[in-house]
Amino acid sequence: MQKFVLAICLLFFGAPAYRNLQAQESPREVCPRPAIGSVVPEPEDLRSKDGVLAVDLTEYNEKQKDGSVRYCYIYGNGVESPNLRVKRGDLVILKLRNNLSDADASAGAASPNHSHAKSEVASQSDPCAGGVMTATSANLHFHGLTIPPLCHQDDVLNTSVQPADTPFEYRFRIPENEPPGLYWYHPHIHGFSKTQVLGGASGALIVEGVERADLAGLPERVLVIRDQDLLNPNSPPSKSEPVVPKMMIDRDGDSANNGTGFGKPAKDLSINFVPVPYPDYPPAVIKMKPGERELWRVLNASAITYLNLAVLFNRAPQKLKIVGLDAVPVSTSGVSKDILAGQTHIGLPPGGRVEFVVEGPPAGVTGLFVTRTVDTGSGGENDPNRALATIVPSPDAAEPRSQLASAPEPLATPALPWLGSIAPTHVRRLYFSEKLSDPNDPNSATTFFITVDGQSPTAFDPASGVPDIVVKQGDVEDWIIENRSTELHAFHIHQLHFMLLESSGVIANEPFLRDTINVPYFNGRTLTYPSVRLRMDFRDPNIVGTFPYHCHLLEHEDNGMMGLIRVLPADSPAVADPLSRASRTQDLSSKPSSKQ
Numbered sequence: 064m065q066k067f068v069l070a071i072c073l074l075f076f077g078a079p080a081y082r083n084l085q086a087q088e089s090p091r092e093v094c095p096r097p098a099i100g101s102v103v104p105e106p107e108d109l110r111s112k113d114g115v116l117a118v119d120l121t122e123y124n125e126k127q128k129d130g131s132v133r134y135c136y137i138y139g140n141g142v143e144s145p146n147l148r149v150k151r152g153d154l155v156i157l158k159l160r161n162n163l164s165d166a167d168a169s170a171g172a173a174s175p176n177h178s179h180a181k182s183e184v185a186s187q188s189d190p191c192a193g194g195v196m197t198a199t200s201a202n203l204h205f206h207g208l209t210i211p212p213l214c215h216q217d218d219v220l221n222t223s224v225q226p227a228d229t230p231f232e233y234r235f236r237i238p239e240n241e242p243p244g245l246y247w248y249h250p251h252i253h254g255f256s257k258t259q260v261l262g263g264a265s266g267a268l269i270v271e272g273v274e275r276a277d278l279a280g281l282p283e284r285v286l287v288i289r290d291q292d293l294l295n296p297n298s299p300p301s302k303s304e305p306v307v308p309k310m311m312i313d314r315d316g317d318s319a320n321n322g323t324g325f326g327k328p329a330k331d332l333s334i335n336f337v338p339v340p341y342p343d344y345p346p347a348v349i350k351m352k353p354g355e356r357e358l359w360r361v362l363n364a365s366a367i368t369y370l371n372l373a374v375l376f377n378r379a380p381q382k383l384k385i386v387g388l389d390a391v392p393v394s395t396s397g398v399s400k401d402i403l404a405g406q407t408h409i410g411l412p413p414g415g416r417v418e419f420v421v422e423g424p425p426a427g428v429t430g431l432f433v434t435r436t437v438d439t440g441s442g443g444e445n446d447p448n449r450a451l452a453t454i455v456p457s458p459d460a461a462e463p464r465s466q467l468a469s470a471p472e473p474l475a476t477p478a479l480p481w482l483g484s485i486a487p488t489h490v491r492r493l494y495f496s497e498k499l500s501d502p503n504d505p506n507s508a509t510t511f512f513i514t515v516d517g518q519s520p521t522a523f524d525p526a527s528g529v530p531d532i533v534v535k536q537g538d539v540e541d542w543i544i545e546n547r548s549t550e551l552h553a554f555h556i557h558q559l560h561f562m563l564l565e566s567s568g569v570i571a572n573e574p575f576l577r578d579t580i581n582v583p584y585f586n587g588r589t590l591t592y593p594s595v596r597l598r599m600d601f602r603d604p605n606i607v608g609t610f611p612y613h614c615h616l617l618e619h620e621d622n623g624m625m626g627l628i629r630v631l632p633a634d635s636p637a638v639a640d641p642l643s644r645a646s647r648t649q650d651l652s653s654k655p656s657s658k659q
């Protein structure tokens with residue numbers, strides 16, 4: 064830790080002139096990005112009015128001179144990735160226009176074999192019909208919301224909007240019992256999720272009301288951390304780094320974890336689109352009034368990068384009071400409000416969110432917002448220590464644009480008993496695994512799997528539509544998810560939250576909920592595979608339907624690490640176990656895809 068702090072400080076204090084090196088971006092760019100070293104801009108807030116949030120978003124892409132492709136959601140006259148702010152019970156009417164261009168997108172597409180058609184003819188007329196998903200297809204996933212998995216709401220299995228289509232309308236109501244906190248929107252086009260998210264297609268969605276957890280009146284700040292391809296891929300590591308690790312490449316072709324916490328990262332990071340590039344990581348700037356308390360809502364919108372967030376003053380990690388994880392206040396269970404009051408670092412997988420209270424540094428002390436290294440395993444990417452932003456105390460600092468209500472009404476008591484107090488009706492085992500397409504060639508393509516124990520590992524087939532798991536609404540289950548690969552994976556399920564009971568055999572029994580969780584990697588030596596045990600909550604009637612669970616490292620998801628669950632209505636007849644994926648593939652090869 065000491066070495067890391069030293070290096071970060073060297074990085075920061077040793078590179079003050081860096082921001083002059085980057086010219087200001089041209090205002091005519093389609094997906095403009097702030098200059099390196101900028102003050103972290105706040106995304107524009109779009110708030111619901113009279114119970115309705117009506118918003119038109121257009122997804123664009125734009126090829127850069129270096130060959131990379133930026134993606135962005137634009138509102139109105141050029142507002143990029145706005146914050147969508149809603150209240151419980153609000154109606155959201157979001158029109159998504161697809162302005163993606165083939166020529167630009169093809170440069171960054173995952174792989175041509177993912178351009179799969181569910182029918183012979185591309186469906187231009189009905190974006191709900193499960194038509195083609197290509198590099199130029201668009202759709203939205205509202206990550207964390209417990210709205211129905213139906214087209215025009217939160218379906219990603221059949222919804223695919225093409226550039227020729229008229230604007231596609233999403234129309235859904237925020238449930239009255241939706242926990243207040245930080246959700247997000249991003250594309251979920253199978254095979255191309257990584258390309259679009261890495262390019263910048265993502266934004267925050269906030270369900271208001273978190274101030275009811277003792278935060279009345281606090282200024283709040285939304286910080287979206289994204290990853291992107293390295294701006295300086297051929298640069299050697301900074302001379303200020305204490306070690307120069309050997310450069311290695313992992314199975315995905317990214318810079319591999321070298322175990323030191325230093326060296327070339329797999330991806331650069333940005334904070335509200337201000338890039339913080341390798342090798343010197345010139346930090347962005349956050350100005351705060353000295354000692355002022357703020358609520359920070361932080362989203363890891365990275366495609367493949369794990370974060371381990373910390374705030375340092377005078378090189379010392381500060382205590383961060385965690386208020387919410389994955390959009391659920393940590394006090395929801397009523398079990399303990401203070402269990403996360405004194406964390407000095409917060410792990411955040413891709414897709415994860417954390418909301419915590421930060422105190423501005425005292426006058427004269429410049430703080431640092433950093434991500435510490437994450438050990439992703441011998442097969443994982445390199446996620447080294449690096450700065451994200453300096454926190455500069457100034458009495459003149461502008462207040463953040465948004466402030467929590469000063470006189471909130473208390474939240475209603477949850478209608479359902481706390482998940483941790485419910486006995487599971489069923490225990491299932493699933494496992495993550497990876498396979499080289501040619502076992503004799505370590506450089507051959509890798510296929511990624513998430514498999515229900517007993518079924519055959521099969522890459523996700525979007526043409527199938529047949530669920531791997533069937534449950535009934537009202538059920539509560541325990542899922543044990545193993546990792547049989549040598550890299551970290553991040554399990555995510557749509558439509559619901561779960562409770563972490565155990566991780567790597569250690570009792571966690573967390574009295575709070577998540578929707579994305581790290582599953583520790585296998586080091587080749589332990590007698591059993593590492594696993595997490597999760598209590599899965601299928602009690603919400605909103606979630607009846609078919610939806611995916613997958614690894615939230617999007618290159619894994621795009622390359623097969625995804626499965627389907629169907630939640631049947633509570634009054635359905637007894638549930639039969641579905642066929643294994645292997646036999647199912649043969650059975651359905653000549654049949655049209657089934658629909659939910």
Ligand SMILES: [Cu+2]
Binds near residue numbers: 615616620624
């Ligand atoms: Cu993964």
